[in-house]
Amino acid sequence: ELKCFREEPTMPGILLGDEFPNFEADTTVGRIKFHDFLGSSWGILFSHPRDFTPVCTTELACAAKLTDEFKKRGVKMIALSIDSVEDHKAWISSAADKDLPFPIIADDKRELSVKLGMLDPDERDKDGMPLTARCVFVVGPDKKLKLSILYPATTGRNFDELLRVIDSLQLTAQKKVATPVDWKPGDKVMVIPSLSEAEAANLFPNGVTTKEVPSGKKYLRYTQP
Template identity: 80%
Template sequence: MPGILLGDVFPNFEAETTIGKIKFHDFLGDSWGILFSHPRDYTPVCTTELGRAAKLSDEFKKRNVKMIALSIDSVEDHHGWSKDILAYNNEKPESTFPFPIIADDKRELSVKLGMLDPDELGKDGMPLTARCVFVIGPDKKMKLSILYPATTGRNFDELLRVIDSLQLTAQKRVATPVNWKPGEQVMVLPNIPEDEASTLFPAGVYTKELPSGKKYLRYTPQP
């Protein structure tokens, strides 16, 4: 099957974009990356999505994350539509768009990465790109993937939260619980013995008592 799994090295593809031709790994350098596709330029939900992504671009930069979008439209269409997105954000059309957009008009990359939505067809009867999200680490391996249908817009604020968790847990031996936000308590991994946990987390480890008597719900302040 086409597509890529968590932990796989992300393909080092070449593509035409709004900033010229790129080789993906060179584009990322030693940064994290987020590649996200949308069904079509000049459509309502996509405009709101990329508008929000553009608004949050400085937040992604703070986290050393390079953003890049993709659809099956041409570079020319991307440039024209970018002006509409800027206007949606109440910015001047001549402003610089904060991240590049890939032109996959032959659908070659979309097929390779499993990004097509078989239930959403264009005027030519061909499938459009779904709303995919891929987060790639500095090691070029895929750390997260989310796939939305064309009818459901994404939450880019949530993607920032997810990246905060990915970056924290890549550096520290912790996990983040449901609805976690930066600065809140994190969870001690089950495979860390109690004596090691007390050394690793000098701020203290709190264990919640459970009917089973098993001590697996362990919390500690964010390291």
């Protein structure tokens, strides 16, 4: 059995554009069916290696603090680790001064972690079993995977960056634009290359500006959304 887990692929088990599995799981708020939990909302599922560990506790506090920011964007949050519901609840009560505003999935049998490719082969418990990595899955209202980020257990996430990429995903899902390097809400965006100049002029009443490049090609086109 241990051999099976050690040889399990660590690449993500779901690819961009795939429908996210409608799994059932026990959580700190009871048993859920994932698609029903999301409803018509966006969702973010993020895993942590283990309860009662230092980096995970800092992430728990940050995620709780930013709950309202995710709600503003219509995003439902849910976490996961390979601990039981009882351990989750004990950890929350010891690390936070109030109830956690989002559920944590109990995956103590590692079934979901294996299915989604969430295990970190370099981080193991006392029995030699791999822990969950710090995965991030953003799921759209259509239940399809829009973004995935896979951090090792030793590296804590930047939740401000998660909010930034959700802002980008939601904007680009509605308009034919892309967001350039270091983009943040309010900055100019880029017109996608497949749009002709006439189409771009029609779609973006604020105007389109083109940045000159040595080749003379006009593909760096910017607009204010």
